[in-house]
Amino acid sequence: MKKNNKLLIKGMVCNRCITVLNEELSKLGLDISSINLGEVILKETNKTSVDEKTLKIVLQKNGFDLLYDKNEQLISQIKLVVERGINDQFETGNPVKFSKLISDELHRDYDTMSAIFSLTQGNTLEKFIIAEKMEKVKEFLVYSDKSLTEIANILGYSSVAYLSRQLKQLTGFDFAYYKKIRQDKLAVIAGSPYPAQ
Known part of the structure; x- marks a missing residue:
């Protein structure tokens, strides 16, 4: 995954989405600085590296997707x-x-x-x-x-x-x-x- 601390996420519509995404990203070992609807900011000191494909699979499994465009x-x-x-x-x-x-x-x-x-x-x-x-x-x-x-x-x-x-x-x-x-x-x-x- 790119060394970008900000991920823009498509499909987050409520507080439950925030909870689900927080749990799923934590399972991947990612340290989250903040999470809001449509946006996740990872800590600078993140020691875990997750490839983009794995991240996309986890997101899509939960009805979300990365925004690129x-x-x-x-x-x-x-x-x-x-x-x-x-x-x-x-x-x-x-x-x-x-x-x-x-x-x-x-x-x-x-x-x-x-x-x-x-x-x-x-x-x-x-x-x-x-x-x-x-x-x-x-x-x-x-x-x-x-x-x-x-x-x-x-x-x-x-x-x-x-x-x-x-x-x-x-x-x-x-x-x-x-x-x-x-x-x-x-x-x-x-x-x-x-x-x-």
């Missing part, structure tokens, strides 16, 4: 920045201007990155950001007691109606559908044999 690497980094930005919005309650965030974090022109994203992904970066926001909205409607108004404010939407329209447009369901899922889950937890009406 510069555009693929860029897309992966953009997606990670977007995910972190959305998570930061929900943690801090402060809206994020994604064009600035992506540009600042990756030190590249946003319009250029957006064009590369569109060419390689078959979808615009803006639509990707909206889709990721809607995933987070669904998660919060089902697993938290935040109202749609609170969520709209956190995400920087000008109105609840606009957020609601985007949610319905992308998922086919309105916010009441996701709130009902939450009520049904709470009813099951409370021991009620019947879902909420």
